[in-house]
Amino acid sequence: MNTPMNASTSTRTRDTGFFASLLTVMRKELRDFSRDRKTLALTLLMGPLFYPILMLGMGKLTEMRLSTQLEKPLDVAIVGKERAPNLVAFLASQGITAMANPPRDVEASIRAQDADVAIVIDEHYAQDWAAGRPARVSIVTDSTRRNAEIPVARVVSALDGYSQTTGAMRLLARGVNPGITRVIGVDRKDLATPEARRGVMLSVVMPLILLILAFIGGAHLSMDTTAGERERQSLEPLLATPAPRSALVSGKMLAAACIGITSLVLTLLAFKLSANLAGSGFARMMDVSFLAIGKMMLILLPLVLIGTALLTFLSANSKSMKEAQAHMTWLLFLPMLPAYALMVYPLKDTQLWQYAVPFLSQNQLLGRVSRGESPSPEQWGVYLAASLALAGLLWLSAVWRYRQEKLAISG
């Protein structure tokens, strides 16, 4: 056998530069990941497929509920309907019919969710009516059930109407102008179109989904290339190469960010497509122009970097892949916090500090952009500076972790 190697004329190596190593690592991780077809498909296609289904489905469901509950005749259990035939006749003219066989215990039937609302007519209704005293009618309902909102509102407004018309007739019979009992005439003018009202729901859900997707879209890759690589025992030889540790970790993070961004772009395109499919009403409640999509991308980009850096840092701190995956529970919850906080405590999105708080800032910015408003230059400035600084800080932590000798040693 001829001597294949000669140590005296050792192969000359260039200094391994930071960027050359970074690109090498990124290329390798992407190639490795792209050969894992199933995981790749799940990661890239989940968001784009799930999103339109959710949006179209939710819109459809809201529409169905509104139309059925508002227009359908409402069948209500009326206890003691024989005591007030006029009232029952009036209610029937308003589309609220008395149930033929009302349950004996209406309270129990409401607790059991058999009925949304019931009317109880007082025993002394007829006497009170004749004597000109307020005749008592009770509405039985459970205010915590959102499903009952519309039926209850219909019953209340019908009873109000009956009370007012009859009262006015009584005054007229005594020669008094019924108008004097109305001190102010209040008219409500709701400027929100039905589509916009549907959009309120979407405006909460849409940023949330985009945030979660941007934040942990590249999660599999971040965890796999650090915790997974250590578990598969290939991290130790990798760390024994002269490539700078900062380049290794940055390459891995960039690969994960690439996957995250790709899945995000696909999702936003699917979002635009589903908006076009849903018709003009949809476009009125949400801005889906390419400019708006571009702005959303700019809002979500720093979040992708924050997410991959945080996950890489956490994975480098985990003893195993399992431990790294256990972090997902609270990480998933993190982007939801501001959305839930805003539901119970809505904040005006004008104060500048909000644009420095991670997740809250993205939430507010996405809300603005989807309503067709443009965030001010200061808001953009504060947001980009704060979020990129956070991403940088997390990146430094991950690099610092990669420099520790504990990292290399697997279990």
Added chain:
Amino acid sequence: MIVAEHLRKTFPGKGKKAAPVVAVDDVSFTAHDGQITGLLGPNGAGKTTTLRMLYTLMHPETGRVQVDGHDTVTHAAAVRRVLGVLPDARGVYKRLSARENIEYFGELQGLSKVQIAERIRLLASALQMEDFLDRQTEGFSQGQRTKTAIARALVHNPKNVILDEPTNGLDVMTTRGLREFLRQLRAEGRCVIFSRHIMQEAAALCDRIVIIGNGRVMAEGTPDELRAQAGNDNLEDAFVRLIGTEEGLHA
């Protein structure tokens, strides 16, 4: 040439009050170019930790290591460039082919595409891995994986080679082939260090043997010197005597 001087390494014990575990207490030896140096010792004697300090993955608490005159702590990058390492952990990327695995490390070593291709050709023929070079490593046998890991470690043609238990878990034929490969590395004037816990193998291959037990160097010399030192012809018996206690054997 690799020079280790008074290496010591401890790890924090499990639990808050536990005493630190001394992995390596005091290890000094010199491995010369053109020689095969064997680190011999029972399981848990501190061989792997010693090697990890040699290939810059761990910093010694006291003492120092010099590889071709470079200090492993202050000039880690220079050391890694002249060092080829087959660590205890020898995972290969299973969705990449053997060739792609080796190419990846070649690129990280800063080699050009042409250099890498040439090195892979030479290593593949020396390690007899041509027939599985372009297959994805998923499903490789232990021997095929080890060969891939060795080729990966030597892609940059390093002057010094450190192998942690290279023949562990390999069949007789592969072991023989690997031994031949190590002799070839020696003939090329390289400094080769490998660790092993089986005496016969070390005796068959090594120019010098360093026996480690309980984190210390128990004896050092050529196989013949060690036999003489222990007054015993059988190297295995010599090993037991030099380690001192049965405890060291079963540690």
